[in-house]
Amino acid sequence: MQRIDHVLPWSTLGTERKLSVFRFGKGERKAYIQASLHADELPGMRTAWELKKRLNELEEQGLLNGVVELVPVANPIGLGQLLQGAHQGRFEFGSGKNFNRDFTELSEPVSELLADQLGDDPRANIRLIRQAMASVLEQLPPAQSELQGLQRLLLSHACTADIVLDLHCDADAALHMYALPQHWPQWRSLAAHLDVRVGLLAEDSGGSSFDEACSLPWLRLSRRFPEAQIPLGCLATTIELGGQADTGRLEAEAHAEGILAFLAEQGLIGGDWPKPEAEACEGMPFEGTELLYAPHAGVVTFLRQAGDWVETGEPLFEVIDPLSDKATTVCAGTQGVLFAIERLRYAQPGFWMAKVAGRIALRHGRLLSD
Template identity: 70%
Template sequence: MQRIDHPLPWSHLGSERQLSVFRFGAGSRKVYIQASLHADELPGMRTAWELKKRLGELEANGQLHGVIELVPVANPIGLDQYVQSSHLGRFELGSGKNFNRAFFELSGPVGDLIGGQLGTDAAANVALIRRTMGQVLDRLPAPGSQLEALHRLLLRHACEAEITLDLHCDFEAAIHLYALPQHWPQWQPLAARLKAGVALLCEDSGGSSFDESCSAPWLRLARDFPRAAIPPANLATTLELGSMGDTRVEQAQANCEAILGFLAEQGLISGDWPPAPDACCEGMPFEGTQYLFAPHHGVVSFLREAGEWVEEGDALFEVVDPLQDKVSVVRAGTSGVLFALDRGRYTQPGIWQAKVAGRDAIRAGKLIND
């Protein structure tokens, strides 16, 4: 194992933060795994520690057939953001920016540099594009903030990978994942191993999130240069590992073994691994996800559990205003998987309370919430 520590610029006087990358194995193939980019989403960090131990064992036994880079703490900035005993790891306090939005878009600059060099040799194109992605990021002007520097470092390590896993969680949720629809067949074995409840599929959710910034440039380059052989060479996903409190040892170990089993299927790890289960969740269009909101202020009582299938019209939660004796029942507007619930129990209009993934598109434009 090799440890790489990147100091982050723009630290305050007398302090310093760093991003630590742990590199296992060797070879031309590469996997990149990071955890807790939203720093208060800790199931991924706990799973990453299990991965760190297991990858060390596998490397020592000569079972790795490629490089696996692991970043257990992808957001040291947000990890430090405690306000009156509450951990606020989703947004940078200074700027208000979501840590998993507005990553640099690579396809345009890469196409400008090498579009004329892309030909019919897919392997040569992949090598050239990966190399150029790194050069584009390396040649950018100095970052203007610590957050911008963090984004560039994460993307710089991931842009060379053929598989990228970004480990997150939701407030109260079933395990689920976000991916490009073109990649869903390849992700199904991992979803089955994780016993995921649903996969949410779209090419552009509207937020320039980390996983899309890794995978979508390959689609865009293929469309911009249709005569060139450009495969989707970075299989990237956001894995939502259940609820914020899902950090139990057995959960982290199960997540770890599911990920390792998937990587073994891809030929990156040797040894005996159990096959992926036959049963797998559905892949739903992200445009089919309904966000449900309270019609007024009040206390929320959920009537269904995350992970359940619900039918259109089913009661999902009620909102009680105890001053006006007002009770409102909020019902599903589509049939699908109730995959996430808010963690708060006092709400107001404009704050989502539940998310239902349906089979039919009902939204357009920006799909992802902040």
């Protein structure tokens, strides 16, 4: 195992933050795994520790057929953001920016560098594109903030990977994942290994989140240069490992083993690995996700659990105002998987309370709910 520590720029005087990357194995192919980019989403960090131990063992046994880079703490900035005992790891305090938005878009500068060099050899094109991506990031002007420096470091490690896993969680949720629709056939096995309840698929959900900053440039380049043989060279996904409280040891061990079994199927790990026990879930359009809000303030009582299949018109939660005695039941507007519910039980304006993944498109444009 090799440990690489990057010092982040623009730390407060007298302080220093580092991004630590753990590298296992060697070879041409590479997987990159990071956890807790939203720093208050800790199930991924717990799973990453299990992965770190197992990767050490596999490396000692000579079973790694490629490189695996692991970043257990992808956001040291947000990890320190505590306000009166409450962790605030989703938005950077200084700027208010979401830590998982506005990553550098690489397809445009890469296309300018390689316009006359891409040909009919897919492997050669992959090498050229990855070299160009790394070069673009290296030649950017100095980072103007600690957040920008962090994002560039993360992307610089991931953009040269064949497989990228970004481990997150939701508030109170069943396991679900986000990916390009073109990649879903390849992700079905991982979904089965992890017993994911639904895959949410979109080419561009808006906001330039980390996984799309890794995978989407390949799709854009293949369309910009249709005469060249450009594979979708980076298989990237965001995996939501349940809810914020799901940091149990057995859960983390199971998630780690599922991820390793998938990497073995992809040829990065040798040895015998079990087949998935669950069936692959359905991949649904991200445009089909319904966000449900409370119509007024009050205490919330959920009537269904995260992971349940719900029908159109089925009651999902009640909102009760004990001062006016107003009680309202909110029902599903679409058929699908109730994959996430809000952890807090007090309804506030503008904050979603439940998310249902359905088969019919309901929204267009920016799909992310910051």
